[in-house]
Amino acid sequence: MKTFASFPSKIYLLLVLMVILGPLGNVLLGKGMKHIEATSWNPADVLHFLARLSASGSIWLGIVCLMAFFAVYMLVLSWADYSYVQPASAMAYAMVALLAHFVLGEVVTPMRWMGVLIICLGVLVVGQTPPRTTEYKE
């Protein structure tokens, strides 16, 4: 708890980074996958699928974003509860909807926007609970 208390602004900064990097990675993957057909579990088809994945710049950029996201995620988890960090990262849903709408041109219905807003509200409620409720194992 002492360590967490001494780094609050850095925690928030890292959470913001998570909210940006995660959705950006997912949207880039989505963009890359648009040009790749779904595969069957036949080994030859799976190999062809993986070859097409590795040839996509969007897929690689998406993977880099998600790797950076994961490094930040590990750092945050070294300070706070999983059940605190996980909801905080869900603030990303609003960003996913925005990116999907404005970058990918996907249709986001009013009902879906409402769902995203309620998800964010739930995240805020969870975020009001203590960030760390357990001790470190030495």
Place this chain on the structure above:
Amino acid sequence: MKNEIVLLLLIVVAGTGGELCVARAMRAVGPATNFQPAALLRLIRRALQNGWMWLGFLLMAVGFFSLLEMLSLENVSFVVPVTALSYGLGALGGKVFLREQVTRRRWAGVLLVCLGVGLVLIGRP
């Protein structure tokens, strides 16, 4: 549709299980004390020596490739919000597996998230 349901289950169960394992490993490793690159590398090295971290990687990889496959079938604004179902599982896992205190307020937030997910599903174009 049956294939998509299996993929969604893999995304949620394997993904959340993996994150819980990573959280358990990071708790065992202890808090990061500074942001110097050498210190961060030491932290990551310690984390990689923990078995829970590798189990977490494995499960998250299963979830990740299921997500990739799912993204080729559905729009990202549908797929990603559905993965929020992992919040219920995450809260349960935090309580049982990590011994975290999941209060009524935290559960209320989780229920709101699930409601939001339901609306996202219904709002599918």
